Amino acid sequence: xxxxxxxxxxxxxxxxxxRDLEAALERMDPDCEARPLEATETLHGHDGVAAAxxxxxxxxxxxxxxxxxxxxxxxxxxxxxxxxxxGKGSGLEGTRGLATLRRRSxxxx
Numbered sequence: 001x002x003x004x005x006x007x008x009x010x011x012x013x014x015x016x017x018x019r020d021l022e023a024a025l026e027r028m029d030p031d032c033e034a035r036p037l038e039a040t041e042t043l044h045g046h047d048g049v050a051a052a053x054x055x056x057x058x059x060x061x062x063x064x065x066x067x068x069x070x071x072x073x074x075x076x077x078x079x080x081x082x083x084x085x086x087g088k089g090s091g092l093e094g095t096r097g098l099a100t101l102r103r104r105s106x107x108x109x
Contacts, residue, residue: 002072009077009102010067017064021053029103037098062086068097077102 008027015023025046034043036052043049056063062085069080079100086093 002077005072005077005102006070009070009079013065013067013079013081016053019057021050021057024053025050059088060085061088061091073101075103 012024012027015021015027028046028049030046032045032049034049034052035041036043039052043052064084066082066084067079068082071078079102080097081100082095082097084093084095
């Protein structure tokens with residue numbers, strides 16, 4: 001079960017890195033919630049997450065995520081990752097490490 005959860009999160013990250021919004025959303029529960037570090041409110045469902053993805057894609061020439069480690073915690077997966085980005089227009093580059101906690105989707109077997 002945990003390996004399947006790790007694979008789903010890994011596929012989500014790969015879809016993000018390809019900027020394939022449709023594939024990323026397919027790997028997320030329709031009732032998902034997300035709270036990006038820079039957000040002032042929680043994003044709800046595919047529509048909320050899609051809007052944030054589009055904002056990031058519009059703001060950054062490059063934005064990639066590299067998963068460093070996965071660990072299972074009940075129905076959740078903790079992912080340690082590194083994000084790299086280069087801004088459109090400014091060309092400024094940045095890298096940050098962070099962790100995210102993903103809950104296993106009700107739709108996931």
